[in-house]
Amino acid sequence: MKFPIYLDNHSTTPMDPRVLESMLPYFTEKFGNSASRNHAFGWEAEEGVENARKQIAKLIHADAKEIVFTSGATESNNLALKGVVEMYHEKGDHIITSSTEHRAVLDTAKALEAKRGVKVTYLPVDKFGMVNPEDVRNAITDKTILISIMFANNEIGTVNPIKEIGKIAKEKSILFHCDATQGVGKVPIDVQDMGIDLMSFSAHKIYGPKGVGALYVRKKNPRVRIAAQMDGGGHERGMRSGTLPVPLIVGFGKACELGEQEMAADGARLSVMRDRLHTTITNALEEVYLNGHPTQRLPHNLNISFAYVEGESLLMGCKEIALSSGSACTSATLEPSYVLRALGVGAELAHSSIRFGLGRFTLDEEVDYAGKRIIEVVTKLREMSPLYEMAKEGIDLKSVQWAAH
Amino acid sequence: MAYSEKVVDHFNNPRNMGSFKKEEDGVGTGIVGAPECGDVMKLQIKVENETIVDAKFKTFGCGSAIASSSLATEWLKGKTVEEAGRIKNTDIVQELNLPPVKIHCSVLAEDAIKAALADYQKKADPK
Numbered sequence: 181m182k183f184p185i186y187l188d189n190h191s192t193t194p195m196d197p198r199v200l201e202s203m204l205p206y207f208t209e210k211f212g213n214s215a216s217r218n219h220a221f222g223w224e225a226e227e228g229v230e231n232a233r234k235q236i237a238k239l240i241h242a243d244a245k246e247i248v249f250t251s252g253a254t255e256s257n258n259l260a261l262k263g264v265v266e267m268y269h270e271k272g273d274h275i276i277t278s279s280t281e282h283r284a285v286l287d288t289a290k291a292l293e294a295k296r297g298v299k300v301t302y303l304p305v306d307k308f309g310m311v312n313p314e315d316v317r318n319a320i321t322d323k324t325i326l327i328s329i330m331f332a333n334n335e336i337g338t339v340n341p342i343k344e345i346g347k348i349a350k351e352k353s354i355l356f357h358c359d360a361t362q363g364v365g366k367v368p369i370d371v372q373d374m375g376i377d378l379m380s381f382s383a384h385k386i387y388g389p390k391g392v393g394a395l396y397v398r399k400k401n402p403r404v405r406i407a408a409q410m411d412g413g414g415h416e417r418g419m420r421s422g423t424l425p426v427p428l429i430v431g432f433g434k435a436c437e438l439g440e441q442e443m444a445a446d447g448a449r450l451s452v453m454r455d456r457l458h459t460t461i462t463n464a465l466e467e468v469y470l471n472g473h474p475t476q477r478l479p480h481n482l483n484i485s486f487a488y489v490e491g492e493s494l495l496m497g498c499k500e501i502a503l504s505s506g507s508a509c510t511s512a513t514l515e516p517s518y519v520l521r522a523l524g525v526g527a528e529l530a531h532s533s534i535r536f537g538l539g540r541f542t543l544d545e546e547v548d549y550a551g552k553r554i555i556e557v558v559t560k561l562r563e564m565s566p567l568y569e570m571a572k573e574g575i576d577l578k579s580v581q582w583a584a585h
Numbered sequence: 586m587a588y589s590e591k592v593v594d595h596f597n598n599p600r601n602m603g604s605f606k607k608e609e610d611g612v613g614t615g616i617v618g619a620p621e622c623g624d625v626m627k628l629q630i631k632v633e634n635e636t637i638v639d640a641k642f643k644t645f646g647c648g649s650a651i652a653s654s655s656l657a658t659e660w661l662k663g664k665t666v667e668e669a670g671r672i673k674n675t676d677i678v679q680e681l682n683l684p685p686v687k688i689h690c691s692v693l694a695e696d697a698i699k700a701a702l703a704d705y706q707k708k709a710d711p712k
Contacts, residue, residue, distance in 0.1 A: 528620035582619035
C-alpha cells in the first residue's frame with residue numbers, strides 16, 4: 181500500500197493514464213490552434229477538439245454543437261447564470277436556486293443580486309439535503325427566468341430529483357440550469373430525459389485534466405441563448421471567446437469516453453466499498469451520524485459526523501489519509517459547513533464531520549486501512565474530549581451554559 | 586496548512602491528559618469554549634500550599650487547541666498560583682509557533698487557566 185492514501189475524490193481526481201496518453205501528442209506535434217482554418221496544423225487540432233466534443237456530448241446525451249468549452253465548472257456556472265440574466269433581463273429578474281449549491285453558484289447569484297438587482301430565491305433542503313420539486317414549483321413567479329439546482333452535492337453526495345424539477349421547468353417554460361460537476365461520469369445523466377437546458381461540469385472530477393470544463397447549452401426545444409461573459413475572437417459560437425486549450429479538451433473527451441464505459445462498474449465497486457467502510461465504522465463506534473441521503477446519493481461518497489470529536493483534529497490524527505472535513509477549522513471562513521447547517525445538522529456535529537470520496541483508483545485495502553485508522557483516532561480523541569466525558573457522566577450537553585467566544 | 590513540529594508533538598503525545606475529581610480538595614476546574622464554536626477546553630489544577638503540584642486537561646478542538654492546552658498543563662506544574670496567573674496567550678503562540686488563524690486557541694488556553702485559578706480560589710475562600 182502506498183502512502184498517503186487519497187480519499188478526497190470529490191475535490192479532484194488523479195488523471196487516468198489513458199487520458200494523459202491521449203493528450204500528449206497535442207502538446208508537441210499536434211500543437212496547432214484549432215481556430216486556424218487555413219493549414220494542416222489547425223485542421224488536426226480542430227479534429228481533436230471536435231472528436232472530444234462528440235465524446236463529451238455522448239456521455240450526457242447531447243449534441244456535440246451544444247457543448248461550450250470553458251476553464252472549468254466555476255466558469256460554466258458563472259456563464260450560465262450571468263449569461264441568462266443578461267440575455268433574458270427583459271423577461272424577468274428572478275432566479276430560483278438552493279441553499280446547498282456550490283459556492284460558484286451561490287456567490288454568482290449573490291453578485292447578480294448586488295450588481296444587477298436580480299431577485300434570488302434560495303430554496304431550503306430536507307434533512308437529507310434534497311430539494312423538494314414542489315418547493316421549486318411554488319417559488320416560480322411570472323418574473324422567473326432561471327432555475328439552477330445542482331445534480332449532486334459535493335459534500336454529502338445527495339442526488340436531487342432532477343427529472344422532476346426539469347419537468348416543472350418545462351411546464352412553466354423556465355430555463356433549467358444544473359450544476360452537475362459531481363454527477364457527470366459518475367452516474368447516468370441524460371439532458372433530454374431530465375429536461376436540462378444548461379449544465380455545468382468539468383474534466384478534473386472525472387479523471388481528466390484540471391483547467392477545462394464545459395457548459396451544455398440546449399440548441400432546440402427551446403434554443404437557449406446566453407450573453408457571452410468573455411469577449412474576443414468569437415470562439416464557441418460566440419458564447420466564450422479564447423483560444424481553445426486543445427490538449428486539455430482532448431483529455432476531457434477521453435475522460436468522458438472512459439466515464440461512459442466504466443461508470444457502471446466503477447459505481448458498483450465503489451458503493452460496495454463505501455458501504456463496507458460505513459458498516460465497519462458504525463459497528464466499532466457509537467454516535468456516528470450519516471450526513472446526506474441514505475440511498476439517493478453518489479456511489480463513492482460517505483459523509484459522517486463523529487460526535488465529541490472535532491474534524492480537523494481527526495484529520496490531523498490520520499494525516500496519512502487525504503480526507504476533508506466540514507469543520508470550521510478547515511475552511512477559510514471559520515464557519516462550519518453551510519451545507520450541513522442547511523440540513524439542520526447542529527454546529528457541533530458539523531464541526532465533527534468527515535467526507536470520504538472514493539475513486540476509480542481506490543483499492544479495497546486502502547479503504548480498509550482508512551476505516552481501521554479512523555476508528556483508532558476517534559477512540560483516542562474521544563478519550564481526550566471533555567464533551568465525551570460529560571456525555572458519559574450523563575450530562576446533557578445541550579443543557580450546559582457554554583461560555584461562547 | 587502545515588503544523589509546527591511542537592504542535593504535532595503535543596498532539597501526538599499529549600502531556601497530562603485526563604481529569605481530577607472536581608470535588609477534590611485543592612482542585613480548580615476551568616471549562617471554556619462551546620461545542621458550536623468547535624472547541625471546548627477543560628483545564629484542571631491541583632494546588633498544595635499555593636503551588637500547583639499537578640495539572641490535567643481534556644480538549645475538544647483542532648490540533649492547535651489540543652497542543653495549547655497540553656502545553657499549558659506543562660507550564661502550570663510547579664508554578665505558584667500567582668505565577669500561573671501571569672501566563673499569557675502570546676507566550677503560547679510563540680512557543681507553539683501558531684499561525685494567525687490559530688491565535689484563538691491560545692486565547693482559549695489562557696481563559697482556561699484563568700477559569701481554573703478562579704475556581705480554585707472560590708473553593709479555597711468561599712465568601
